[in-house]
Amino acid sequence: MIYTDMIEIEKLRKADIFSGTAIFCLGVFAVYQAFQMPMKDSYAGVQNVWYVSPALFPLLIGSTLALLGLILIRTALKEVGVQGVKAVFGYLSSTAFADFLKQPVTIRFYGIVLNLFIFVFLLIPNIDFFLAAILFLLLFFFMFYCGFDERLVGLISKIIGGTFILALYLISDLADKVDTFAYFSADILVIAYIFLLIWHYYQLVKESELIPKFKLSLLIGFLAPFTIGIIFKYFLLVPMPHEGLVVSLLDAIWYAEIWS
Template sequence: MSESVKNVDDDTALEEQARLQEEELALHGWDFIFSVVVIVFSIFIIAHSLTMPFSGTVGGVKTTWYESPGLLPLFIGAALLLAGIVLFVNNAKENGRTLFMERIKDVNPSGFLISGGGILTYIYIMITWYDFFLASLVFLLFYIGLYYLDEPKISSKLIKLYSAFMVLSVAIFGSGLDETINAGYEFTTDIILIVAAIAIFALFKISEKQYGAEFKRKVKVLALVSFLFPLVICPIFRYFLLVPLPKEGIVVEQVLNTTYFKYAGQKEVKEGKTLSADEAAELDDAF
């Protein structure tokens, strides 16, 4: 009896191993074609960023890089290109192209549409209409949660939640209602993304009891990365490279800019030369 049970367990283990190997091979195929899409998209970003100026004038002094609207997209495009090339090379070694061609008939377009839709909404809705810090935070919570947590039920709820906020954003900004909302306080609409971030994080925390300790650990990592990335990127571009962010709102303008220019920025001016009225005006316009 025990021998038969052992044989059944061995067969089950072999079947599970074969299933995992099949899934791994399938992932190599999808990763291969995804790397091609990332490479093409990154080249497009780099090409357009190179058409933007990389110099300007600050305080009457001509500078290179500091006044550059093309620097941020160039940085993002270069990072995407590097990531795409690494992914392409790794999957090419695993016969990714062949595996993709074998499974192309089974392609589910919804995955590609969600991935592409997420990036497009980030570019044309999030960082265009909302504070850059909050836009990046919400996007990362959504995008990393979608793939890193890898739970179908959570992913479905995430997509619905994120889509609802995007529809609400288009309705508000597309109709011009944002001008009325921001009449009393110019960054009132940014509260929408604060609510979105809280709602997404609440979804993760509520689900922890259902999915266990490993899921809880993933949520901690996800939240940490989503918060730290914009917290590092914003000061680097805004204060070190002096590149204005696409949209500076309730966090960047009211918190980061106020803190920096009140303390660190003020100290730098005092230690430097005395600016003329015209130079001070030009420097103020630069920010």
């Protein structure tokens, strides 16, 4: 038992080398970005001092992350030594590592990272918040709550395909040209993708025991964004990250003259 625990600790320490490196790089990046902000400046003739700079908090967080990353690397190297590092690199170039990358648990990790990446970098800046949140939740539910491993790769491939089409549409001149005669064309494209995704997944689960979970996923996937979004937008008066088709419709309803 003790020997097994020691083996597990050694594996964790080897993983800490890479985790510490990633944390250190993230901290350095945060510090670099913080230095792009003004440490002190003058606004309307008033000189702001350094300790009220917006760069102070990310600078503190980045420095702390970088320091903790270095400590984690040092602790790991002290435990496993240089030979342990060599063994890790040997494992990374082996067929065992290639097999690990194909395991269901690893594929699930791909799905999580992919969904978060799409939500943060593609949907939030360009698509109506309500639609972005609905698609984000539905993808997570279809992957993990009412999904099954043998369909996960196919679902991820469809996500990548839809993301590629949407990204290509947004970065090309096509989106601007279509918006001249059809407003919120990117939002309409996402709506079509959401309904195609729902229809496709329904065909997969309609004759299985997953259908109750599928229905619950739809309920939460649509209800949660609208509940939270409406509270923040119209009661707390917090603007959405990107306001498009759905927000325009809600504005028309919320501020309609019939309520006055």
